[in-house]
Amino acid sequence: MRVLVIGANGQVARQTLTKLKEAGHTPVAMLRHAKQETVAKEHGAKETVVADLESNFDHAxxxxxxxxxxxxxxxHTGADKTILVDLWGAIKAIDTAERLxxxxFVMLSSMGTVDPDKSERIRHYLVAKKxxxxxxxxxxxxxxxxxxxxLTNEPAKMDIKLEEEIQVRDNTITREDVxxxxxxxxxLHTSYGKTFxxxxxxxxxxxxLEQL
Structure with missing residues (x-):
């Protein structure tokens, strides 16, 4: 599959490019700046496209x-940037995918979005994600x-806990595992329509994943 990775310069996204390539997919890295293309290709991007979530990105x-x-x-960013990227950028990407x-569509979200009011420090971020x-x-x-x-930067552990909502949050997860x-x-068709x-x-x- 030709898979567009939006935000491909991020830490998790870069590793996702690698994992997609290893799985036989064609990762297409959507990047905000042309200067990021070399790094994306080093991580496995077969193609790159320069596009900005804060403007029109249909061509991507x-x-x-x-x-x-x-x-x-x-x-840790201000609410203004969170609204433009995590909320409005995501909504535009969803609408663009639907229109075209x-x-x-796979969304990398965040634990804590079920009830953002439980986290006052990053509540604006979790509200946008929700x-x-x-x-x-x-x-x-x-x-x-x-x-x-x-998230941590340790090597992948290859073992996870996966639930619709994890009640006992006594652990972290590596970016590579994500x-x-x-x-x-x-x-994975059995993951369609699922949030976990x-x-x-x-x-x-x-x-x-097979138990979804």
Whole structure:
């Protein structure tokens, strides 16, 4: 599949490019600046496209079969940038996919979006993520929403905990494990219409996804 990775310069997204390539897909990296193209290709992007979520990016969807939305302003940015990228950018990407006939859409979201009021420090970020997720759920797209917990830079552990809502959040998850989940999910039909949280745990990734 030709998979457009939006926000491809991010840490999780770069690793997702690698995992998609290893799985036999054609990763297309959507980047904000041309100077980011070299790094994206080093991580496995077969193609790159320069486009900005804050303007028109229809051209990035040419020939695309699936989208992974991995863009994010981060939990420490101001509310203005969060609204433009995590909320409005995501909504525009969903609407563009729907309008241009790209049916498969995987959203990299965040644990904590079920009830943003529980996290005062990054509440604006979680509210934006929740509203974007809800917009995707109302769309006609074949969606999957992946909500990881706190991220680390350790090598992949290959074992996760996967639940619709994890009640005991006593762990973190590596960025590489998240990337593996995203790459495996993109063409996993049993994940269509599903929203789930992930942390590192005791279940092999493939087994956890097969139980969806």
């Amino acid at each position: 969807f040419n020939g695309i079969e699936a989208v992974i939305f991995a863009a994010g302003s981060g939990g 006939g790209v049916k498969r 509203l974007a997720d809800d917009h995707l759920k109302r769309s006609s797209l074949d969606y999957t929403i992946v909500r990881p917990g706190s 990337a593996i989940v995203l790459a495996k999910t993109v063409d 949280e992930i942390l590192n745990g005791d279940t092999p990734i493939q087994q956890a």
